[in-house]
Amino acid sequence: MSKKHTMPQSLLALPREDRGGRIFLGILLAVMVLVPILNLGTDADNPIHVSTYTVTLLGKYLCYALLALSLDLVWGYCGILSLGHGAFFALGGYAMGMYLMRQIGERGVYGNAELPDFMVFLNWQELPWYWLGFDYFWFTALMIMVVPGLLALVFGWFAFRSRVTGVYLSIITQALTFALMLAFFRNEMGFGGNNGLTDFKDLMGFNLQLDGTRIALFLISAALLASAYAFSRYLVTSKFGRIIIAVRDAEDRARFIGYKVENYKLWLFTFAAVLAGIAGALYVPQVGIINPGEFSPLNSIEMVVWVAVGGRATLYGAIGGAFVVNYAKTWFTAVLPEVWLFALGALFVIVTVLLPNGLVGLIQQRRNRKEATA
Numbered sequence: 001m002s003k004k005h006t007m008p009q010s011l012l013a014l015p016r017e018d019r020g021g022r023i024f025l026g027i028l029l030a031v032m033v034l035v036p037i038l039n040l041g042t043d044a045d046n047p048i049h050v051s052t053y054t055v056t057l058l059g060k061y062l063c064y065a066l067l068a069l070s071l072d073l074v075w076g077y078c079g080i081l082s083l084g085h086g087a088f089f090a091l092g093g094y095a096m097g098m099y100l101m102r103q104i105g106e107r108g109v110y111g112n113a114e115l116p117d118f119m120v121f122l123n124w125q126e127l128p129w130y131w132l133g134f135d136y137f138w139f140t141a142l143m144i145m146v147v148p149g150l151l152a153l154v155f156g157w158f159a160f161r162s163r164v165t166g167v168y169l170s171i172i173t174q175a176l177t178f179a180l181m182l183a184f185f186r187n188e189m190g191f192g193g194n195n196g197l198t199d200f201k202d203l204m205g206f207n208l209q210l211d212g213t214r215i216a217l218f219l220i221s222a223a224l225l226a227s228a229y230a231f232s233r234y235l236v237t238s239k240f241g242r243i244i245i246a247v248r249d250a251e252d253r254a255r256f257i258g259y260k261v262e263n264y265k266l267w268l269f270t271f272a273a274v275l276a277g278i279a280g281a282l283y284v285p286q287v288g289i290i291n292p293g294e295f296s297p298l299n300s301i302e303m304v305v306w307v308a309v310g311g312r313a314t315l316y317g318a319i320g321g322a323f324v325v326n327y328a329k330t331w332f333t334a335v336l337p338e339v340w341l342f343a344l345g346a347l348f349v350i351v352t353v354l355l356p357n358g359l360v361g362l363i364q365q366r367r368n369r370k371e372a373t374a
Helices: 019-040 053-077 086-107 118-122 137-161 166-184 209-235 239-249 251-256 261-287 297-310 316-335 339-355 358-373
Strands: none
Touching: 019 053, 019 209, 019 316, 053 209, 053 261, 053 316, 053 358, 086 137, 086 166, 086 261, 086 297, 118 316, 137 166, 137 261, 137 316, 209 239, 209 261, 209 297, 239 251, 239 261, 239 316, 251 261, 297 358, 316 339, 316 358
């Protein structure tokens, strides 16, 4: 009688069932139901009341979670360590910021219906051509996806066809976001310079300061995160996803058997950039500002930490890592602001040395031990 041998499943391989993903979607659905009820349906002095500040904070975390999801697609499943992913996030944010600035109209400090306040202050005489069209939300929504996607498409086409990989690709992506940061800091670019874009009034006619608008933005962020997760999960479990994993694990072998490796990498990189741009667009009306600091290479490195802490190639692990790290950042910067950067560095070192597969990997290892001893 022959014995049946099974290969040990790698933590970076695709699981047969998505138990963690179902748990995540269940928690997200519960939060989407409870948060609006506890915010709008309870008094401020009620112990179970969820403040508008908390709603805004949760909405910001949801945007970061969508951003982490997009990075996990390219790093976890394709092996592309992008250290410039914040560029796509910031570009989507600037597109939304431009629309919000155009909605201010005569309500600005200088009362100019045509030019934003910073342009009036800098003695601009007319609106730059690249601001045209941002009066309309449909055009803005299109640019939120097109601008980051087009940048990723052009950058990826040159990088992947030149077969730039590994640390060299990471350095180039970091150089890209650093160059954009320096460019957007210049007043001549017409994006607000050092101060960026702020003082937003409303979105599609809805006052951004109202609790109802904050709840609506929170629900939209949660719904888009759930949709992006579901589609990404479908993508990585499809034939396309298996090819991407093959490219990650053995790129030369995948190319040798006939796959157009560059095309697969380029498509996934562009799709992830579009997701990052959407995350940036959702982020801006909730936090009320977008400035060149969002292009900072440090921000992109933080995103890598989110994914590493949660667990690469799991999708829901990256989302969980974004929530854990950003909640820790909120707590540390409020209680011990001078310690935060040291804590972040220590966290990344600990995860790299002791938890190479992140928190999801640790949970999976414990579950495997229980099943082995059962």
